[in-house]
Amino acid sequence: MIQRPASPSQPQVGNGAMPPTVLVVDDDPSLREALSSLFRSVGTRVELFGSAPELLNSRLPDGPSCLVLDIRLPEVSGLEFQTQLSKAGIHLPIIFMTGHGDIPMSVRAMKAGAVDFLTKPFRDQDILDAVAGALERDRQRRDKDRALSEMQSLLSTLTPRERQVMAFVATGLMNKQIAGEMQLSEITVKIHRGRLMKKMGARTLADLVKMAGALGIDAPGK
DSSP, X not given: OOBOOOOTTSOOOTTSSOOOEEEEEOSOHHHHHHHHHHHHHTTOEEEXXXXXXXXXXXXXXXXXEEEEEESSOSSSOHHHHHHHHHHTTOOOOEEEEESSOOHHHHHHHHHXXXXXXXXXXXXXXXXXXXXXXXXXXXXXXXXXXXXXXXXXXXXXXXXXXXXXXHHHHHTTOOHHHHHHHHTOOHHHHHHHHHHHHHHHTOSSHHHHHHHHHHHTOOOTTO
């Protein structure tokens, strides 16, 4: 089975962020080692696997990562492995490599979310550029997921009334209108809004509206 990333308590490096990691899956030992040397030469961590099952039985990195994956592998093909990862809810950016690729195969890979498709032999700079882009994409996804998780934690601290007020604020209603909808006094609505903005860490009304949108909060009754 696929093992999830290690817990945040795992030792970290540098400024506290986990280093980027490239996962290479290819059944050619010489290519694996060549890619390992190339990626390490630019300061990137590398983990090597000879097949998809090897990676499936490993622990995924807890920092920005991408997968450099051969299209033709023993037991499970690269395209089949891409499908398995998607079904498992693992969204690693994938760069496919192939010596036998064709247009339908590359189209299928890209439609399924691959970030690049390189035909062997490829230039060192081509794979380095592809990996840099994939790692940046994964870094942005992780940052977005982390921010959403933090907002969800803050949301859980709101009272039911405060959640209602936040939902109405997100629709653009003024305090007086919200008071009418909730059958409360306007001053009470102002108090609820002030408290919920403080709890959510929203400095402005625009910040609060953005948070509500990110959290998928709809107007009450929808």
